[in-house]
Amino acid sequence: MSPYFVGGLAMTVISFILTLIWYANRAGSNAARVRSERQGAATANEEAAASQRALAARTNGIRSNNELLGTLDKGEF
Numbered sequence: 001m002s003p004y005f006v007g008g009l010a011m012t013v014i015s016f017i018l019t020l021i022w023y024a025n026r027a028g029s030n031a032a033r034v035r036s037e038r039q040g041a042a043t044a045n046e047e048a049a050a051s052q053r054a055l056a057a058r059t060n061g062i063r064s065n066n067e068l069l070g071t072l073d074k075g076e077f
Helices: 003-060 065-074
Strands: none
Touching: none
């Protein structure tokens, strides 16, 4: 085998391995970004729901102790 063929084969193998490393690193960082965005969206949704419940409680208002106890018994507050 000629030295050019061996050198070309070695460069091909090295470039293939480097491409695999680059692809795995990129896939890992993309997965981390997606996971972080999903966690952020879930947190934002929870905060929005809590704010909406607080706004509804302030807007509708609880006018008596019986209404408060009824709401707490239902688990809606």
